[in-house]
Amino acid sequence: MAGVYTPPVQTLIDELGRLPGVGPKSAQRIAFHLLKIPAADVERLASAIHEAKERVRFCERCFNVAEATLCPICSDERRDGTILCVVEESRDIVALERTGEFRGRYHVLLGCMNPLEGIGPEHLKIRELVDRLKGEPVEEIVICTNPNTEGEVTAMYLARLLTPLGLRVTRLASGLPVGGDLEYADELTLGRAFEGRRAVES
Amino acid sequence: MKELYRDEAVVLRTYRLRESDRIVVLLTKEHGKVRAVAHGVRKTNSKFGGRLEPMSHVLVQLRRGRELDTVTQVESVDRLGPMLSSLDRTSQGMAAIEAVEQLALDREPTPQLFRSTVGVLRTIAERPSSMNVPAFYWKLLAAEGLSPMLDACVRCEESGDGVEIVAFDLDEGGVLCRNCRSGVSLSPAALSLLRAVLGGRLNEALAAPESPATHEVGLLATRAMEHHLERRLKTIALFERH
The missing domain is CATH 2.40.50.140 (Nucleic acid-binding proteins)
Incomplete structure (x- = not known):
């Protein structure tokens, strides 16, 4: 479909179309929106992208997104260094931080094991995690991978790898979402919620 | 519609x-x-x-x-739940469904394949024997009409007590005697396991404790399945490495 638009417009559409979830039609719509809005707005977007790409990198210790060599969590001395939470992506840290329940540090795997796609431990930051344990006073590892098959595989693999090192390895509990109805819960979730039941504090 | x-x-x-x-x-x-x-x-x-x-x-x-x-x-x-209760069960289950996905045809009913898939997943959930996936692969291949020749040398067709079976050749589709040998070598223990799997003594094969012979049959099953599918099986390769 080359040559329908002038080259600069076509290039813009092609580049936008490479973004996740943006199809050719959406790319076209966004491109024409960008051409219509004031130049200053476009400039702001361009510089935001440019600056984010320039300044943001992965934390050398936990692979969270960071502006410096260490992310804000790793450089915060008040965080508990004995407990480490292993997550799949940086955005999972944001979700966990919002709970306000966890005061330890994190380790981002940058993905999860997916046997059917051939993504194994060597594609993730697992070796880096093991290396990290040598130098840090970690006592407990909380595995916070997603509660789906890939996340479970990753969790079980990590447990098999880390338990022999003499660490306490725990997994995030699975249960019922707050505000939901019991009758709509699937058997797997409900079964696990049952398994992990606990005494009610009175 | x-x-x-x-x-x-x-x-x-x-x-x-x-x-x-x-x-x-x-x-x-x-x-x-x-x-x-x-x-x-x-x-x-x-x-x-x-x-x-x-x-x-x-x-x-x-x-x-x-x-x-x-x-x-x-x-x-x-x-x-039981499938996700141990890494062995999960990896076996995934290895099984990976092959099934490759063999199944779009919108083409295959009741036998469906039955055996449900069967293998139930077996894995119950007892994660290291022979589950190899036996399943051989059974699938047999159902596809690719049952290997195990009773006599596939080339010279000699059989009986005097003939020593020592190898398995995927291209030939069966076992070979010492004189005709090609392909990969096959131990007597692995041969009897293979015969048990394909000769109606499946439970006996599944009960076999993990040994070099079960490993041999497993490796051969993977190669045979990959040979038939003409592509690598990712799950097996992943868990073999670790």
């Missing part, structure tokens, strides 16, 4: 789609391999919940679409 239909299915694979949807590849009992969209399945308040994870055995209601169907209701048949 907007008709609804119900069927029993095993989830073979899932792909992420858009914000919170998934494409699920199902092996159904009566409609063969079907691709369907499950809307909102990745949200924590999804009505499908954990029922559409790979290896799930479910009853589904689907709405027929042009290419992709849509999942409208799901009920579990077998519990998935």
Whole structure:
């Protein structure tokens, strides 16, 4: 479909179309929106992208997104260094931080094991995690991978790898979402919620 | 074209789609391999919940679409919990469904394949024997009409007590005697395991404790399956390395 638009417009559409979830039609719509809005707005977007790409990198210790060599969590001395939470992506840290329940540090795997796609431990930051344990006073590892098959595989693999090192390895509990109805819960979730039941504090 | 239909299915694979949807590849009992969209399945308040994870055995209601169907209701048949209770079970289950996905044909009913898939997943959940997947692969190949010749040398057709079977050749499709040997070597213990798997003594083979012979049969099963599919099996390769 080359040559329908002038080259600069076509290039813009092609580049936008490479973004996740943006199809050719959406790319076209966004491109024409960008051409219509004031130049200053476009400039702001361009510089935001440019600056984010320039300044943001992965934390050398936990692979969270960071502006410096260490992310804000790793450089915060008040965080508990004995407990480490292993997550799949940086955005999972944001979700966990919002709970306000966890005061330890994190380790981002940058993905999860997916046997059917051939993504194994060597594609993730697992070796880096093991290396990290040598130098840090970690006592407990909380595995916070997603509660789906890939996340479970990753969790079980990590447990098999880390338990022999003499660490306490725990997994995030699975249960019922707050505000939901019991009758709509699937058997797997409900079964696990049952398994992990606990005494009610009175 | 907007008709609804119900069927029993095993989830073979899932792909992420858009914000919170998934494409699920199902092996159904009566409609063969079907691709369907499950809307909102990745949200924590999804009505499908954990029922559409790979290896799930479910009853589904689907709405027929042009290419992709849509999942409208799901009920579990077998519990998935045991499958996700150990790494051995999960890796075996995934290795099994990976081969099934390759063998199943789109919208082409294969009741026998469906039955054996459900069977192998139940067996794995019950007892994660290291022979589960190899035996399943050999059975699948036999069902495809690729049963290997095990009783006599495939080249000189000699059999009997005097003939020593020492090798297995995938191209020839069977075992070979010392004089005709080619392919990979085969130990007597592995040969008897293979004969047990394909000769109707499956339970005996599944009960065999892990040994070099079970490993040999496992490796051979993977190679034979890959030879037939003409592609590598990723799950097996991944867990073999670690």
